Amino acid sequence: MKTEKSADRVPQREAGLPPWVRGSISAALAFHAVAILGGVFAAPPASDLQRAWAEAFAGYHGLIDQGYSYRYFAPEPPPTPVITARLFDAEGREIRTVRIPERGLTPRMRYQRQLSIANALASSLEQSRRNPDRPPPFWAKSFAERIGREEPRCRKVRLALQLHLIPELDAIRRDLISGAKPPELDDPRFYTVPESIGEFACDPSAS
Amino acid sequence: MRPLRILTEPWNAFVGLLRAGSSGWNAFFFTPADPTPVGLIRLIVGSLACWSLFVYGWDLEAFLGPNGWANASVVREYWAERVPGAWSIWFLVPDGWIRAVWAVGVAVAAMCAVGVASRLTTPLTWVFVISTARRAPFSLYGFDQILSTWLLYLAVTDASGQALSIDRWIGRARRFRSELFVRPKGGKWTPTPGIPEPSIRANLCLRLIQCHLVVIYAMAGLAKLQGRAWWEGTAIWGTLAAGEFRRFDLTWLAAYPLLLNALTHFALALELVYPVMIWNRRLRPWLIGAMVMLHLGIDVTLGLTEFGLVMIAGNLAFTSGAWLRSLVIGDAPAPGRVLYDGVCPRCRASIALICAGDPARLIEPLDLNAVEVATIHPSLTKERCVESMHLVHASGRVESGFDAVVRIASWTPTLALPALVRFVPGVSRLGRVAYNRIAASRPREVCNDDVCGLDAPNRPSSRAPR
Numbered sequence: 133m134k135t136e137k138s139a140d141r142v143p144q145r146e147a148g149l150p151p152w153v154r155g156s157i158s159a160a161l162a163f164h165a166v167a168i169l170g171g172v173f174a175a176p177p178a179s180d181l182q183r184a185w186a187e188a189f190a191g192y193h194g195l196i197d198q199g200y201s202y203r204y205f206a207p208e209p210p211p212t213p214v215i216t217a218r219l220f221d222a223e224g225r226e227i228r229t230v231r232i233p234e235r236g237l238t239p240r241m242r243y244q245r246q247l248s249i250a251n252a253l254a255s256s257l258e259q260s261r262r263n264p265d266r267p268p269p270f271w272a273k274s275f276a277e278r279i280g281r282e283e284p285r286c287r288k289v290r291l292a293l294q295l296h297l298i299p300e301l302d303a304i305r306r307d308l309i310s311g312a313k314p315p316e317l318d319d320p321r322f323y324t325v326p327e328s329i330g331e332f333a334c335d336p337s338a339s
Numbered sequence: 340m341r342p343l344r345i346l347t348e349p350w351n352a353f354v355g356l357l358r359a360g361s362s363g364w365n366a367f368f369f370t371p372a373d374p375t376p377v378g379l380i381r382l383i384v385g386s387l388a389c390w391s392l393f394v395y396g397w398d399l400e401a402f403l404g405p406n407g408w409a410n411a412s413v414v415r416e417y418w419a420e421r422v423p424g425a426w427s428i429w430f431l432v433p434d435g436w437i438r439a440v441w442a443v444g445v446a447v448a449a450m451c452a453v454g455v456a457s458r459l460t461t462p463l464t465w466v467f468v469i470s471t472a473r474r475a476p477f478s479l480y481g482f483d484q485i486l487s488t489w490l491l492y493l494a495v496t497d498a499s500g501q502a503l504s505i506d507r508w509i510g511r512a513r514r515f516r517s518e519l520f521v522r523p524k525g526g527k528w529t530p531t532p533g534i535p536e537p538s539i540r541a542n543l544c545l546r547l548i549q550c551h552l553v554v555i556y557a558m559a560g561l562a563k564l565q566g567r568a569w570w571e572g573t574a575i576w577g578t579l580a581a582g583e584f585r586r587f588d589l590t591w592l593a594a595y596p597l598l599l600n601a602l603t604h605f606a607l608a609l610e611l612v613y614p615v616m617i618w619n620r621r622l623r624p625w626l627i628g629a630m631v632m633l634h635l636g637i638d639v640t641l642g643l644t645e646f647g648l649v650m651i652a653g654n655l656a657f658t659s660g661a662w663l664r665s666l667v668i669g670d671a672p673a674p675g676r677v678l679y680d681g682v683c684p685r686c687r688a689s690i691a692l693i694c695a696g697d698p699a700r701l702i703e704p705l706d707l708n709a710v711e712v713a714t715i716h717p718s719l720t721k722e723r724c725v726e727s728m729h730l731v732h733a734s735g736r737v738e739s740g741f742d743a744v745v746r747i748a749s750w751t752p753t754l755a756l757p758a759l760v761r762f763v764p765g766v767s768r769l770g771r772v773a774y775n776r777i778a779a780s781r782p783r784e785v786c787n788d789d790v791c792g793l794d795a796p797n798r799p800s801s802r803a804p805r
Binding site for chain 2: 148149154157158161164165168169172175177190191193194195196197198199200201202203204205206207208209210211212214233239240241242243244245247248249251252253270271274275278281296298299301304305308309314317318322
């Protein structure tokens with residue numbers, strides 16, 4: 133494979149751009165670089181200076197959809213949040229349970245989007261826990277109403293969060309070495325106990 | 340004088356540093372570059388944007404509708420607390436128009452991908468992608484961040500249509516058509532080569548993507564250094580055994596802990612080394628190859644296909660335009676000769692269209708009325724050549740009609756993809772029938788003054804002056 137090399141780059145044409153245009157572009161590039169780096173360094177753990185740096189460019193980040201920190205799978209691959217929504221009718225009987233993400237969705241990107249929905253709710257639950265007033269997680273009511281509207285008999289929805297854990301490498305290895313069949317990744321032991329997020333009306337406008 | 344020198348030398352060194360920095364900055368950002376990688380990045384990123392918007396369409400009401408996961412007022416409230424300047428066209432679209440506007444968005448992204456009206460469709464695609472991200476912030480993952488970033492650079496530098504675009508193809512076809520508006524004297528016409536001209540805008544686009552890409556990998560690598568599992572060499576297990584992501588059951592790899600250690604250390608080392616070593620030309624191909632492998636691995640284990648593709652698209656910013664072209668046309672392409680009927684306006688228009696898609700001049704168009712066809716290939720006769728277009732390979736092989744057209748298309752970067760249609764069962768058979776019918780019914784004007792007219796551009800009914 134040949135990569136970018138001198139053959140692609142003809143000698144610099146000094147007359148290509150007027151100095152004031154080049155200066156303006158350079159200033160814009162420098163501003164953009166500082167703004168991007170501000171967003172990159174602002175994610176925790178970050179100093180007050182780093183947070184102030186990102187804060188100074190918040191408007192610019194908002195305008196062009198930047199300010200990301202790009203810390204993929206860091207510090208370690210985390211367990212995955214899974215949302216379960218139990219739907220109840222007017223008599224309090226459970227109608228069904230909805231799982232987010234819903235398995236078997238195709239194309240795969242639809243499943244990824246649902247994983248993000250579960251992540252968003254888990255993050256808002258975490259933020260709510262950190263707040264001394266313990267407000268309900270930001271997305272919870274809205275998501276619950278959405279799930280409830282799919283089922284006409286639904287009167288209330290109970291949302292709960294579980295974490296789908298990553299099995300211990302050593303435990304699986306021991307099973308493999310001893311010839312025992314290792315447990316499935318969906319085995320119930322790899323899920324945390326459901327943590328209640330709250331109970332919500334299915335469709336407030338209907339009540 | 341010594342004390343004075345103590346003061347002046349640091350100052351001179353500082354001024355020298357500034358001058359060298361300024362010169363390096365100008366060379367880095369303002370040296371024209373081949374726009375071919377930009378065109379390829381646009382093709383991939385535009386296709387991914389189109390695909391992403393299309394997939395949103397599956398559950399459009401759920402993501403963008405008033406009764407979806409979150410209505411517009413909830414989302415506005417979310418942004419008001421976080422990013423006050425967050426904007427989205429979806430906040431302005433009435434509920435009844437969501438499906439129609441979404442369809443426009445998909446169409447615009449498709450146009451961006453193939454390079455139709457790139458100056459307009461690339462920024463518009465970015466607007467649609469950002470707007471959708473802002474309207475459904477709970478549905479985003481790493482893919483959306485990178486997609487939006489590459490689209491921003493493609494849009495703001497206005498270089499995305501300079502190569503591998505329908506815009507460029509149409510522009511060249513129009514120019515060639517006007518050159519062939521009247522039959523050239525003696526039937527001799529040589530199309531100008533079409534290798535995209537290096538431009539500063541293309542360079543700016545590539546440099547922005549390159550710099551942003553190294554920041555992404557650097558941060559992804561540095562942040563992992565906080566994690567114990569990355570030091571212990573077990574972090575890759577965390578991705579292989581993530582039950583919600585898995586595409587295949589790879590838990591059997593637990594029996595090979597040293598392999599898992601090696602994969603973990605390799606992934607981390609690659610992210611840490613890439614931002615520094617990618618600027619070295621000798622190491623660059625190896626690093627890009629390793630990164631492609633890493634993203635394919637992420638796809639296999641976690642099913643993040645779109646994320647992998649958009650990151651690979653970013654890596655293309657480090658590739659050479661000449662190398663990318665050689666993937667389609669080969670390192671030392673042997674030209675073929677195309678015998679076309681110069682007294683047939685439709686044939687001249689076709690040859691203009693074909694040559695427009697042939698920037699590397701793989702074919703040499705020859706008017707069969709102006710040459711002795713037997714000198715091109717002993718098996719050819721003028722009567723045979725009049726019946727259909729003939730392609731004579733450098734090897735001496737001869738193809739004609741539909742097969743010749745498709746072969747030429749497969750050689751040219753712009754048409755190589757559509758030419759794959761020949762592998763669909765039945766297409767070649769139908770194509771031959773259609774070609775022969777059109778060829779048999781085509782108008783021919785036998786001239787004796789070398790000025791047979793072509794339908795004038797923009798004046799379909801007019802004739803060229805005789």
